[in-house]
Amino acid sequence: MKQIRLALALTLGAVIMPAAAVAQGIPVAPMEAPPQTGAIPLGTGAIPDMPAESWFTLAGRSTVRNVSTATLLPVLPDKAKATGAAVVIAPGGGFIMESMEAEAMKPARWFADHGIAAFVLKYRLDPTPAGMDAFRSAALARFAAAAAMGAKGGADIAAPAAALADAQAAMRLVRARARQWNVDPGRVAYMGFSAGAIMGTDLVKAAAPGTMPDLFAAIYPNMAATTVTENAPPLFVAVASDDELFGKQGYALPESWRRAGRPVELHVYEHGGHGFGFDGKPGTTSAGWNAALLGWLRAHGWLTR
Template sequence: MSRHRIVSALVALVCPMSASAQGIPVAPMATPAQSGAIPLGTGGVPGMPAESWFTLAGRPTVRNVSTATLLPVLPAKDKATGAAVVIAPGGGFVMESMEAEAMKPARWFADHGIAAFVLKYRLDPTPAAMEAFKQAALARFAAAAMAGAKGGADIPAPAPALADAQAAMGLVRTRAAQWGIDPKRVAYVGFSAGAIMGVDLVRAAAPGTAPDLFAAIYPSMAPTTVSPNAPPLFVAVASDDELFGKQGYGLPDSWRRAGRPVELHVYEHGGHGFGFDGKAGTTSVGWNQALLGWLGAHGWLTKQ
């Protein structure tokens, strides 16, 4: 794939650059209340402009996050299974898709009895001005696409973001009794950059922070080191993924070679960033039902 085609695909699908020409509306929005969000106390980001919210194709998105938080979305008590999930949205570590890849799945998990916790993690600083931010975001995604087209790894999770994921996992387990959670049934679901961060989270295996299940949604497919006690892995990706579709299947194959449980779903069409509902008109629609079946097979949908 040429650089021109990569950049064009990213502009059209995941980057707000030249949004009016590409038909992707971008608009500023007021910062939502985020009532109930818990500061993780992991520190700030030097030189970070003020946190800024905007809509990208109508989807609430945030950038310049310098204070990490965790927002509980809990199931009704009569539905609660005692299982939990930490959700990390994607956005190339320069923004986070807070509705399509965070709040929407959180509500879905809660409806199925699973306590959900939305992680808003620290990001790399980007220019305060929107036009300059668009340029920075395009450069970030284009770099990842070029690496993916060559079969290599994309940009790894920045240290602050990984620390936030570790803190989130630890907090859910520390306060498990308060939320009616089994500390041995805490999953992690990451989308795109959030999935990349999840791979690093599993690989680091810091005490109390490793997930008991790991779902990676359109992640980097580059191979990785997998320990003998890595959690079961679920992967959902489209074969025409503009970022990672040329990498092969090194990530799930790394799990398989390590003798760890893995489930892989590859959709013919869907592109990168098909969201929680999938891309309309493709077989990626309804991929979350496969996720639901996988969770059920591991006991996340019933009280234990």
């Protein structure tokens, strides 16, 4: 299948891109980089000629762009409730930004509250202009291209090589330090939102040693068909039927799992659009979708020791 990367413009919480958000009157503003105490460099290298890492808020939610070096931030449960299960979380943002609150830290805290060790992946990104105005223009152009792609039904989409390498390094690191974090190396899940979900699909497709998730939750992912290996993990998909980017693709991604004889669970919400975030979009049927995720985790034993 034809692979398309530069046309991507994926999620940022309740809206798709900052440029689109600005056009809708949703506030976007620079912010100081928050403390990232405990973040572990993944050692996968740096993006050459990358402008300085820049943080901003989108409707009050922290977001980052121009990430040159990847890190992994542990968010660990209280030892009394720890189940031994773990999850690597990769936020979305079209590979030019990452929604660090709505699609990373918020679900990480939720997992930890349920006894699951969470690890937030801040992966390397494509460079964007240093100035906010130029960035907005670039983001809007990418959003328009992605919306046009989605209207045509889309195509197979590959994660950038750097981002995929970061996801693979994150999976290996969690397993390598499993004893330190009281984690079972055979119970390491991966959850990705939009661009992060595309990385997860590529993790499964690549099937590199030590990197295959034991569970894979894909939240509003690209829905195109993919190669599914015989040891592919159980798949959970949550998507809205009115998704502006992937809503016209059908359901070939979960169908690929089904045809390969691998476990799959699909939740399609009538309304929610693309980027409904961890809690879903208020006032739509996507609200509270994570209750379904909780049930799926429970069914696979992720909530018990």
